Amino acid sequence: MRLLVILLIVAFAVPAYAVISAPLSLFWQAFTAIGMLVAANILVRLRDYRWALVMMGLSVLASSRYMWWRLTETLPIGQGFNAWDIFWACGLIVAELYAYMILVLGFVQTAWPLHRKPEPLPADPAQWPTVDVFIPSYNEPLQIVRPTVLAALALDWPQDKLNIYLLDDGRREEFRQFCEEVGVTHLTRSDNKYAKAGNINAALQRTGGEFIAIFDCDHIPVRSFLQMTMGTMIADPRVSLVQTPHHFFSPDPFERNLNTFRKVPNEGELFYGLIQDGNDSWDASFFCGSCAVLRRQTLDEIGGIATDTVTEDAHTSLRMHARGWKSAYINIPQAAGLATESLSAHIGQRIRWARGMAQIFRVDNPMTMRGLKLGQRLCYTNAMMHFFYGLPRLIFLTSPLAYLLLGADIIKAQGWMVLAYAAPHVLLATITNSRLQGRYRHSFWAEIYETVLAPFIIAPTLLAVLNPKLGKFNVTAKGGIVDRDYFDKDIARPYYVLFLLNLAGLSVGIGRLLLGNPHPDTVLLNLGWTAYNLLIIGGALAVASEKRQVREAVRVRTRIPAAIAAEPGGTAHLTDTLDVSYGGAALQAPEGLSVQPGQRLQVLLMPQRSDVWIDAVVRRSGHRMIAVEYEALSIAQESALVQALFGRADAWMQWRDRQDVDRPLHAFGEVAQNGLRGARAFFRWAFGALLHRAGDRAARSSSA
Amino acid sequence: MPDQPKSSDDVQQLLRDLSIGDLQYREFAKPQAARLRLAPNRSAEPPAAASTSADPAAADAAPAAPAAEPAAPAAVAAPLLPDTATRPAPARSPAATPRAVHESPLNFTFERLRRQAIPSRATPLQLDLKLPSRTRATLPSRLDQLQKRSLAEVFGSLCRATSPQRNIS
Numbered sequence: 064m065r066l067l068v069i070l071l072i073v074a075f076a077v078p079a080y081a082v083i084s085a086p087l088s089l090f091w092q093a094f095t096a097i098g099m100l101v102a103a104n105i106l107v108r109l110r111d112y113r114w115a116l117v118m119m120g121l122s123v124l125a126s127s128r129y130m131w132w133r134l135t136e137t138l139p140i141g142q143g144f145n146a147w148d149i150f151w152a153c154g155l156i157v158a159e160l161y162a163y164m165i166l167v168l169g170f171v172q173t174a175w176p177l178h179r180k181p182e183p184l185p186a187d188p189a190q191w192p193t194v195d196v197f198i199p200s201y202n203e204p205l206q207i208v209r210p211t212v213l214a215a216l217a218l219d220w221p222q223d224k225l226n227i228y229l230l231d232d233g234r235r236e237e238f239r240q241f242c243e244e245v246g247v248t249h250l251t252r253s254d255n256k257y258a259k260a261g262n263i264n265a266a267l268q269r270t271g272g273e274f275i276a277i278f279d280c281d282h283i284p285v286r287s288f289l290q291m292t293m294g295t296m297i298a299d300p301r302v303s304l305v306q307t308p309h310h311f312f313s314p315d316p317f318e319r320n321l322n323t324f325r326k327v328p329n330e331g332e333l334f335y336g337l338i339q340d341g342n343d344s345w346d347a348s349f350f351c352g353s354c355a356v357l358r359r360q361t362l363d364e365i366g367g368i369a370t371d372t373v374t375e376d377a378h379t380s381l382r383m384h385a386r387g388w389k390s391a392y393i394n395i396p397q398a399a400g401l402a403t404e405s406l407s408a409h410i411g412q413r414i415r416w417a418r419g420m421a422q423i424f425r426v427d428n429p430m431t432m433r434g435l436k437l438g439q440r441l442c443y444t445n446a447m448m449h450f451f452y453g454l455p456r457l458i459f460l461t462s463p464l465a466y467l468l469l470g471a472d473i474i475k476a477q478g479w480m481v482l483a484y485a486a487p488h489v490l491l492a493t494i495t496n497s498r499l500q501g502r503y504r505h506s507f508w509a510e511i512y513e514t515v516l517a518p519f520i521i522a523p524t525l526l527a528v529l530n531p532k533l534g535k536f537n538v539t540a541k542g543g544i545v546d547r548d549y550f551d552k553d554i555a556r557p558y559y560v561l562f563l564l565n566l567a568g569l570s571v572g573i574g575r576l577l578l579g580n581p582h583p584d585t586v587l588l589n590l591g592w593t594a595y596n597l598l599i600i601g602g603a604l605a606v607a608s609e610k611r612q613v614r615e616a617v618r619v620r621t622r623i624p625a626a627i628a629a630e631p632g633g634t635a636h637l638t639d640t641l642d643v644s645y646g647g648a649a650l651q652a653p654e655g656l657s658v659q660p661g662q663r664l665q666v667l668l669m670p671q672r673s674d675v676w677i678d679a680v681v682r683r684s685g686h687r688m689i690a691v692e693y694e695a696l697s698i699a700q701e702s703a704l705v706q707a708l709f710g711r712a713d714a715w716m717q718w719r720d721r722q723d724v725d726r727p728l729h730a731f732g733e734v735a736q737n738g739l740r741g742a743r744a745f746f747r748w749a750f751g752a753l754l755h756r757a758g759d760r761a762a763r764s765s766s767a
Numbered sequence: 768m769p770d771q772p773k774s775s776d777d778v779q780q781l782l783r784d785l786s787i788g789d790l791q792y793r794e795f796a797k798p799q800a801a802r803l804r805l806a807p808n809r810s811a812e813p814p815a816a817a818s819t820s821a822d823p824a825a826a827d828a829a830p831a832a833p834a835a836e837p838a839a840p841a842a843v844a845a846p847l848l849p850d851t852a853t854r855p856a857p858a859r860s861p862a863a864t865p866r867a868v869h870e871s872p873l874n875f876t877f878e879r880l881r882r883q884a885i886p887s888r889a890t891p892l893q894l895d896l897k898l899p900s901r902t903r904a905t906l907p908s909r910l911d912q913l914q915k916r917s918l919a920e921v922f923g924s925l926c927r928a929t930s931p932q933r934n935i936s
Binding site for chain 2: 180181182183184186188217219220221222286287290291294395621622623624626633634635636637639653655656667669670671672673674675711712713714716
């Protein structure tokens with residue numbers, strides 16, 4: 064078998080080498096580029112997934128050909144070039160090599176997503192194993208944690224085989240009282256060593272379930288979670304981890320500030336929608352810290368959750384894989400949580416992830432670690448390398464300025480030749496990624512996501528590579544509220560510096576073009592690149608324009624059967640909800656029921672499953688809609704609300720189906736629109752700040 | 768929200784509909800279906816009754832308010848259907864015929880459609896208003912005298928009726 068694989072590789076490698084390295088004139092290269100683009104446009108229309116593999120091959124060929132040409136013919140070495148040119152050229156070529164490596168590794172990682180299905184459980188529930196549910200918390204407010212605990216209590220699993228533990232590292236009295244009230248175990252420890260990992264490890268010492276289900280304290284499980292995941296564990300005793308997606312029912316800062324919630328897939332959806340499914344086919348699904356079940360035996364074997372890095376989850380699964388344990392990923396949302404509210408909190412969380420992955424890269428490098436299979440090495444390496452995108456992204460955003468502003472020749476080639484080689488490389492990668500990832504990441508949106516985070520993750524990743532012991536665990540803030548519209552000028556500082564630099568480059572470039580530059584094609588190429596960069600940076604500026612959250616509690620648009628009674632014990636009017644939150648609900652007004660704002664009534668959610676009425680006050684009525692706000696909830700009422708809103712098995716399953724499909728040109732239009740909006744917001748803020756400052760100065764001088 | 772599918776929370780049905788494995792789902796916490804006394808004016812939304820059981824005692828206590836009955840299983844409901852011709856017609860809209868408890872709206876079958884359609888055709892709407900019996904306002908002996916009055920006397924009596932003396936007497 065191995066020989067056959069080697070023979071196949073050689074059989075493909077020889078002609079591939081010929082295609083990649085063949086030098087062509089501008090005419091023939093342009094001809095080849097057009098041929099490749101036509102082929103990609105035909106292939107993208109073929110629904111059979113095997114054609115997507117052909118597209119990957121074609122894209123890799125186009126990109127390899129471009130890289131070969133760049134490395135062998137375009138480096139500014141020799142007469143007419145100085146050290147300055149070489150410095151800029153080296154920066155760009157390193158960034159391009161990085162992007163090429165990520166592209167190829169990404170294709171390998173997601174070549175054949177597994178789409179694993181839940182395994183059946185033994186017919187007799189007496190044979191089902193015991194499960195401990197861990198809900199670690201440190202400084203989150205109780206109202207964030209309550210729904211998670213109440214939903215865990217409603218998990219469909221034999222009650223004598225299910226134990227729920229709230230791991231309270233904050234050692235708070237109100238948490239203890241709540242646990243006592245609802246009947247779950249409140250676990251604390253004397254210190255906070257190793258943060259979340261240490262908290263879980265301390266709980267492992269004091270509990271005894273065969274399996275551990277872990278939920279972050281703001282990730283609320285649906286009632287089917289354990290039955291969906293545990294079958295896989297029981298069917299194969301070598302499976303140590305079953306991970307499910309992290310789903311968010313509130314918009315993250317990108318979605319809120321760019322108004323793309325439930326229209327454009329969010330930043331994390333590519334990972335949970337496609338990459339983890341791809342990892343699963345290589346037996347390399349990672350532990351993501353929450354919404355997962357782990358086998359206690361494995362945790363005991365590897366010494367518990369890893370504590371050496373700040374991304375303890377991925378590190379733990381890496382150690383499990385190195386010991387020969389398997390993992391599984393079930394791509395069915397079985398829990399949902401709150402996304403980070405503000406851009407600064409979001410960036411803080413991503414910095415931790417980036418730093419942690421860089422730490423693992425140093426501490427337990429997957430390419431050299433013993434016990435891993437090749438596929439696992441590649442998947443983990445790609446996951447870690449991904450977080451080094453900060454520097455390459457900044458290089459791409461500034462490279463054309465080296466030519467336009469500083470006059471450096473960083474690519475030793477004519478503009479048309481660069482276009483003939485680069486166009487198939489960039490466009491084929493875009494079309495192929497759209498074919499593979501379209502449901503989970505729209506084209507060009509990664510540029511905005513990466514641009515926003517790039518300036519902030521460069522230093523932490525580089526420092527973590529130099530010294531993995533630097534820094535400490537920072538808890539992601541959740542459940543806050545953005546109470547006003549504002550431009551986050553501190554976060555946006557790197558974006559507007561980049562924006563102004565590119566604007567200057569564009570102006571100088573236009574000037575050079577109008578004054579008669581001897582290489583107008585090169586100037587035009589760099590101008591086009593700069594204009595594109597301006598749109599992307601504009602998108603980042605738009606993300607930094609924080610939008611006010613209208614409501615304190617996140618409303619989930621969902622149609623749940625409900626009943627309304629105008630008075631306790633009175634006749635019931637059946638209806639459906641329009642949206643529901645933890646603080647209130649909007650319901651379709653039933654015929655024959657007339658209510659007035661301020662009127663008290665009762666609402667029953669899911670009458671076929673629950674008989675707990677919730678007291679509420681009408682806040683608005685009209686247009687066939689009644690909006691109510693709940694009054695103080697008892698534990699039973701709160702539990703009924705949690706089960707109806709968050710605990711339904713179908714709560715999040717078809718969430719993705721309602722997003723728009725990716726159309727690259729349309730996606731580019733959206734990105735450009737956001738870019739222009741961001742630029743406008745920036746100018747408005749900048750002029751406002753200048754006028755304000757000038758006014759202050761005038762007032763000071765007149766008073767003096 | 769017309770595009771939004773209605774939640775059923777029927778996991779087994781969901782597994783079948785989305786083709787996600789052969790898992791046989793077990794319910795451990797028995798759902799406590801609410802016993803509702805439904806409001807009368809709800810003909811516009813008949814399907815909502817599908818998932819609701821009603822309290823027969825409450826229905827007896829308030830006959831004027833038509834109440835849903837406990838849903839019969841499909842096997843029992845079918846033989847009862849022919850009896851609807853001989854039994855007294857129900858004093859409620861057939862549109863309020865309850866469906867089985869916990870039956871998923873996704874679980875559409877022609878049998879269910881038949882169960883809903885036949886009673887609505889077999890038993891046309893009959894209203895029993897149960898009004899009190901009429902009583903006479905005037906004695907028969909006095910009625911003749913009243914009818915023989917002239918128009919002027921009638922108007923005169925009307926004017927007197929609004930006067931304070933009339934009220935006192």
